[in-house]
Amino acid sequence: MVRNDIVYEDTTLRDGEQSPGVAFGRDTKIAIFTALRALGVRWMEVGIPAMGGSELAVIRELLERGSDLMLIGWNRGKLDDVVQSLDLGFRAIHIGLPASDVHLKHSVGRDRGWLVEQARTLIGVAKDRGAFVSISAEDVGRTDPSFLIDYAGAVKDAGADRLRLSDTIGILSPSRYAAVVASIAKAVPIDLQCHAHNDYGLATANTLAGLEAGARYFHATVNAIGERAGMADIAQVALCLRDFHGVDLGLDLTQLKALSDLLARATGHAPPPWHPVVGDNVFAHESGIHVKGVVRNANTFEPFDPAEVGGTRKIVIGKHSGTEAIRYVLREQGIEADAGELRQCLGAVREFAMEEERALSAGELVAIHRRIASEAAVA
Known part of the structure; x- marks a missing residue:
């Protein structure tokens, strides 16, 4: 069962910006921050202070603008990083540390003993400064389960407020991710956070599975952007939590489409038209049977009202359209066509769509109708 105190922490400005080829300048980063605030996001991972330079300057500005929010600074598992974030004024920090032997050996060149001691040291420094401390168990999909429980106990005893269970390369199935979360939740009284990557297309499903297994916090991004194949999509998770679990995250869901469009411009990559919730095709209908149903009762082929998410x-007039769609679009253009004209328009539309290999604009449909009506008048 999903908890009633779930906390969404957005990481569009950190993990999202780590999408290969993506970089947010000052104005873009502030625009995204402002839009996330308007959505209702109260927790945000806003960047990596250790990057320095212009990134550090905009992080300082975001801290000033978001003094009423819980902004999280992301840090490597290094003392200098943690101290820098605390000195900047972050009230909450995250410490990124690997937990699997694969990552310990090949990423940082350390062992399990070092991990536990380093975690204890860094947590202690941050807690002495009064910070909320989140810490990772990165690559949980390849971490020894018994060691993961020991590690969770160690960071809890050291004072950590939260343990982030990162499926760093997205290799867990929903049932396996849920099992990881459940095992920690049963063994150690520490808040857990879902951080799921999308390499197998399971990030949203894994996030929901983790929340159902007892996690309190979760990460997601706008348009599912992030490293490699990205992360869980906040639009998808929010709708699933609302409609499947009755959980209200306190977000203004009518902002989702506009926010998605903003990120499309910022990244230079729009989500595909069939992207759930915010894709351009989600509320677009072409096939004759679908259009007939939607025109009569929208919920015949729409699981939720487009207005709920700003859609x-x-x-759409194209190869698969029927006369009902043609009638509907012509009426929107102020044209009332008779049954014969509709049948002729349908044939012309299908030939046009096949030849051009695309849908038609309303203007092109009107032109077809005008030609057919003109020919009929001459005859």
């Missing part, structure tokens, strides 16, 4: 319903 717009569209009737």
Whole structure:
């Protein structure tokens, strides 16, 4: 069962920006921050102070603008990083540390003993400064289960407020990720956070599975951006939590489409039209049977109202359209066509779509109708 005190922490400005080829300048980063605030996000991972330079300057500005929010600074598992974030004024920090032997050996060149001692030291420094401390168990999919429980106990005893269970390369199935979360939740009284990557397309499913298994916090991004194949998508997770579990995250869901469009411009990559919730095709209908149903009762082929997420319903004229769609679009253009004209328009539309290999604009449909009506008048 999903808890009633779930906390969404957005990481669009940190993990999201780590999408290969993506970089947010000052104005873009502030625009995204402002839009996330308008959405209702109260917890945000806003960047990596250790990057320095212009990134550090904009982080300082975000800390000033978001003094009423819980902003998290991300740090490597290094003392200098942690001290820098604390000196900047972060009230909450995250410490990134690997837990699997694969990552310990090949990423940082250390062993389990070093990990536990380093975690204890860094947590102690941050707690002495009064910070909320989140710490990772990175690569949980390849971490020895018994060691993971020992590690969770060690960071809890050291004072950590939260343990982030990172499926760093997205190799867990929902049932396996849920089992990891459940095993820690049963053994150690520490808040857990889901951080799921999308390499197998399971990030949203894994996040939901982790929350169902007892995690309190979760990470997601706008448009599912992030390292490699990205992360869980906040639009998808929010709708699933609302409609499947009755959980209200306190977000203004009508902002989702506009926020998605903002990130599309910022990254230079729009989500595909069939991207759930915010994709351009989610509320677009072309096939004859679908259009007939939607025109009569929208919920016949729409699981939720487009207005709920800031979307717009569209009737598309193309190869698979029927006369009902043609009638609908012509009426929107102020044209009332008779049954014969509709049948002729349908044939012309299908030939046009096949030849051009695309849908038609409303103007092109009007032109077809005008030609057919003109020919009929001459005859």
